[in-house]
Amino acid sequence: MSQPRFYFVVVDVDPVLAEDAGVLLFELGATGVEERDQTTLVKGLVDKTTLVASFSSQQEAETARDELDAAWLPRIEELVGDAWRDAWKEHFRPFELCPGVVVQPPWEKYAGQAEHLLELEPGRAFGTGLHETTSLVANALHTHRATFAGGHVLDVGCGSGILALVALVLGAGNARAVDNDADVIDVARENAERNGLQARLDVDTTPVENIAPEFDMVVANIEADVLITLAAPISARVKPGRLLVLSGVLATQHDRVRAAYAAFESVESPARGEWVALILRRPE
Numbered sequence: 001m002s003q004p005r006f007y008f009v010v011v012d013v014d015p016v017l018a019e020d021a022g023v024l025l026f027e028l029g030a031t032g033v034e035e036r037d038q039t040t041l042v043k044g045l046v047d048k049t050t051l052v053a054s055f056s057s058q059q060e061a062e063t064a065r066d067e068l069d070a071a072w073l074p075r076i077e078e079l080v081g082d083a084w085r086d087a088w089k090e091h092f093r094p095f096e097l098c099p100g101v102v103v104q105p106p107w108e109k110y111a112g113q114a115e116h117l118l119e120l121e122p123g124r125a126f127g128t129g130l131h132e133t134t135s136l137v138a139n140a141l142h143t144h145r146a147t148f149a150g151g152h153v154l155d156v157g158c159g160s161g162i163l164a165l166v167a168l169v170l171g172a173g174n175a176r177a178v179d180n181d182a183d184v185i186d187v188a189r190e191n192a193e194r195n196g197l198q199a200r201l202d203v204d205t206t207p208v209e210n211i212a213p214e215f216d217m218v219v220a221n222i223e224a225d226v227l228i229t230l231a232a233p234i235s236a237r238v239k240p241g242r243l244l245v246l247s248g249v250l251a252t253q254h255d256r257v258r259a260a261y262a263a264f265e266s267v268e269s270p271a272r273g274e275w276v277a278l279i280l281r282r283p284e
């Protein structure tokens with residue numbers, strides 16, 4: 001039997017144009033568009049966002065390519081067979097995310113002994129734990145676990161739900177996880193169920209400003225501009241004297257994000273690679 005063939009149009013665009021370029025690719029008939037940049041598991045170029053748009057046929061891909069701005073270097077990629085769909089899974093193997101917490105995918109069991117074992121299937125949601133920005137928050141949760149023991153934790157931009165689940169295994173009484181992408185909510189819920197934590201985790205798309213302000217720890221691993229835009233509602237969700245951990249911030253963006261949360265005290269700004277997290281305390 002012959003192998004299926006898949007056709008993609010690939011472009012490299014300035015990051016500020018990525019959203020418009022994605023919309024255009026869909027208008028030209030793309031059935032899906034994957035974004036690659038420095039924050040994605042399959043990384044893109046440093047100064048550009050690479051968009052990989054799938055098309056149903058070679059002809060449709062070629063017609064779309066011919067419509068696109070030559071400055072985006074539009075090109076066709078053809079893949080034979082569908083093994084590529086699972087290629088990213090090779091990067092996701094059991095690993096220790098923070099002291100005592102091992103994350104494993106459903107397709108490979110951890111061979112060692114772990115104090116806490118979390119099984120995660122990220123699906124199309126962000127959040128295997130392999131990204132530096134996730135790791136920075138998980139380690140902050142571990143370091144400061146005494147501050148939320150038995151209490152409530154809020155995870156804004158939960159993706160796969162990984163950070164809320166880490167908070168739960170590290171001793172939070174319960175957690176609330178929200179994401180503005182409705183498609184990831186079921187992924188996070190299923191991950192809670194996989195680990196028997198569903199009774200202690202609420203996941204939905206509630207905007208952060210509509211959540212009751214009652215948390216012993218708030219974590220948000222989202223990009224810097226969103227953290228700045230949401231500074232007031234995120235800040236208000238943290239109880240006085242409690243901690244807020246912000247991630248998804250490049251070292252070059254640290255000062256801008258810090259300024260948006262100037263009312264908080266700085267506890268620490270741990271760095272990993274080009275990324276930095278801000279661990280902040282709301283004054284009493």
Ligand SMILES: C[S@@+](CC[C@H](N)C(=O)[O-])C[C@H]1O[C@@H](n2cnc3c(N)ncnc32)[C@H](O)[C@@H]1O
Nearest residue numbers: 126127134157158159163179180181221222226
């Ligand atoms: C970098 S991922 C983080 C996923 C996971 N928390 C982790 O640390 O691996 C950021 C997530 O934030 C979500 N997001 C972006 N803007 C948001 C907003 N305004 N409100 C809620 N979630 C948002 C995205 O949909 C995405 O799932």
